[in-house]
Amino acid sequence: MREYTLIALVAAAVTYLLVPLVRVFALRIGAAPEIRERDVHTVRTPRLGGLAMYAGMLAGLFVASQLDHIGPKLADPRMGDGKTVIALALAGGVIVLIGFLDDWWGMDAFIKLGGQIAAAGLLVAFKLTLLWVPLPNGNTISLDSTLQTTITILIVVVAINAVNFVDGLDGLAAGIVCIAALATFAWTVALTDSMDQGRLSVTAAITAILIGMCLGFLPHNFHPAKIFMGDTGAMLIGLVLATSVVTVTGTVDYNGAAGDINRFPVVLPILLPLAVMVLPLADLVMAVVRRTSYGKSPFAPDRGHLHHRLLQVGHSHRRTVLIMYAWTFLFAATVVGLSVGGVPLIVFPVVVLLALVVLVMMGLPLWRSGRGGRGGGTHASRRGPAPDSGPAAEDPPVPGAATSSRASAATG
Numbered sequence: 102m103r104e105y106t107l108i109a110l111v112a113a114a115v116t117y118l119l120v121p122l123v124r125v126f127a128l129r130i131g132a133a134p135e136i137r138e139r140d141v142h143t144v145r146t147p148r149l150g151g152l153a154m155y156a157g158m159l160a161g162l163f164v165a166s167q168l169d170h171i172g173p174k175l176a177d178p179r180m181g182d183g184k185t186v187i188a189l190a191l192a193g194g195v196i197v198l199i200g201f202l203d204d205w206w207g208m209d210a211f212i213k214l215g216g217q218i219a220a221a222g223l224l225v226a227f228k229l230t231l232l233w234v235p236l237p238n239g240n241t242i243s244l245d246s247t248l249q250t251t252i253t254i255l256i257v258v259v260a261i262n263a264v265n266f267v268d269g270l271d272g273l274a275a276g277i278v279c280i281a282a283l284a285t286f287a288w289t290v291a292l293t294d295s296m297d298q299g300r301l302s303v304t305a306a307i308t309a310i311l312i313g314m315c316l317g318f319l320p321h322n323f324h325p326a327k328i329f330m331g332d333t334g335a336m337l338i339g340l341v342l343a344t345s346v347v348t349v350t351g352t353v354d355y356n357g358a359a360g361d362i363n364r365f366p367v368v369l370p371i372l373l374p375l376a377v378m379v380l381p382l383a384d385l386v387m388a389v390v391r392r393t394s395y396g397k398s399p400f401a402p403d404r405g406h407l408h409h410r411l412l413q414v415g416h417s418h419r420r421t422v423l424i425m426y427a428w429t430f431l432f433a434a435t436v437v438g439l440s441v442g443g444v445p446l447i448v449f450p451v452v453v454l455l456a457l458v459v460l461v462m463m464g465l466p467l468w469r470s471g472r473g474g475r476g477g478g479t480h481a482s483r484r485g486p487a488p489d490s491g492p493a494a495e496d497p498p499v500p501g502a503a504t505s506s507r508a509s510a511a512t513g
Contacts, residue, residue, distance in 0.1 A: 102290070104165075104168045104169075104170050104171050105171075105286070105305055105306065105309040107168070108161045108171070108306060108309050108310055108313065109161070109309040109310065109312050109313035110313060111157075111164045111313065112158060112161035112309075112311075112313025112314050112317060113157065113312075113313035113316045113317035114157075114313075115153075115156050115157040115160040115161075115317070116153050116156065116157030116313065116314050116317030117153075117317040117318070117320065117321070119153035119156050119157070120150060120153045120317075120318065120321045120327075120328060121321075122153075123149055123150060123152045123153045123328065124147050124150075124327060124328045126149070127147035127148055127149040127328065130205060131205075132204055132331075133145045133146060133147040134148075144325070146326055146327070146328060147328050147329070148329045148330070148331030148333065149201065149204055149205075149328075149331050149333055150321065150328045150329055150330040150333070151197060151200055151201075151204075151330045151331055151332070151333025151334025151335070151337050151338075152197065152201065152334075153317075153318065154314045154315075154317070154318055154333075154334045154337055154338065155193055155194075155197045155333075155334075155337055157310075157313060157314045157317055157318075158189075158190075158193060158310055158311075158314055158337070158341065159193075161309070161310035161313055161314070162186045162189060162190060162310065163186075165186070165306045165310065166186050170302065171302050171306045174302040174306070175303060175306065177303070180229075180303050180348065181224075181227045181228055181229045181348075182228050184227050185227070185348075187227065188223060188224055188226075188227035188229050189224075189229075189341070189344055191223050192220040192221070192223040192224050192340060193220075193337055193340060193341070195216060195219055195220040195223060196216065196220045196340050197333055197336075197337055199213055199216035199217070199220075199332075200331060200332035200333030200334070200336045201331075201333050203331075204331035204332050204333050210398070213332070217258050217261050217262070217336065218254060218258060220257070220340060221253065221254040221257035221258055221340075221343075222254065224253065224344060224347065225253055225254065229253075229347055229348060230244075230249040230250065230253040231249055231252050231253045231256065234252070253347055256343055256347060257340060257343040257347070259343075259385070260339045260340070260343035261335075261339035261340055261343065262339070262385060263384070263385045264278060264335050264338055264339035264342070265332060265335045265336055265339060266384050266385045266388055267384050267385075268330065268335040270324070270421060270422050271322055271323055271324035271325065271326040272319055272322050272323040272324060272422050273425060274330065274338065275315040275318050275319050275322055275330065275334075275338070276315070276319065276422065276425075276426050276429075277425060277429045278315055278338045278339070278342055279311075279312055279315035279316060279319070280429045280430050280433055281342060281429065281433060282309075282311040282312045282315065282342065282345070283308075283312060283433075284433035284434065285304070285308045285342075285345055286305055286308040287437055288437050289304045289305040289308065289349070290305050301349070303348050304348045304349050307341060307348065308345045311338060311341045311342060311345065314341070315338065318330060323422075324419050324422065427455075431455055
């Protein structure tokens, strides 16, 4: 555990210390775009915070590779041909380059998608792929090389865009991904200790680094943000989170999965990422359905995301972010709790009660204002019609901004 704590602290420290330098650099090159109608922030704020996060990731990977316990696991030829560090560094480099160009100059959405596929392809080239798919009955389906490649690329691209889409408020994406990484880390460490699944140290190390990256960035990014991570950071943390998910099936010996840790040990590697990413994934699906139903590109920006709707109800910026943190934590903690043997039955009604409390919190501004959802939150004066009222409620594409796959490309 000390080694995981060390690499998380290294990633956090490097990220935190470099953010001010990146902010100066972003301002100098003009990576602080004009505010658009769909944006929630009201002050021009530089992007490119992802550059500092990438440096934090590289520092964490380097330190991890030198440690007595984690280093040999990262060099294990059964995982990524023993080149996990190189694979993640190169794939992250591609994503950061694509994100940097998009944050600075703007980029066509399909070119950006091609870059995401290329980054996922690098992971596949280093044999960091999904090896099998679990079934609800406890069995598994082994994947041939074609399916391994296809499904791995799909998982990576979906995770990248899910994080990218939810990156619309100060601190939102970094906080949600941090909670997701914490849940994955907790499960992998517990599984390693209880089932002697030593190779899960790779997954635990990746998630520890991801936790550090997010925690190092959040002090600069929580409302009111001094800098945004931009596509540079949102796509990077999505890639790292997806990589941690993919490495699980390359490390767990599902034939030997037994004992106190898991009631459904084989299914959990798929359930866990779905649980911890439920809000970004739901937001992604609803955005695609909403935009295509209005005859627009699924990548066209609008103000219909979940966080926009909470602002529409009347929540303040910070409360909206905290509510989405709470939902993410509830889903993640529930699934991780189910994976640990001996969970008392009282846990389930407690979870339901907590969910009801969050729901009540979400509806309080509506009840107080009595204005049918036009509450008086911090951003109420900047809001237009409710985003689900039809095509007229969608903001028209802004030149140079319609290429972004995010709801608020300059926020987060």
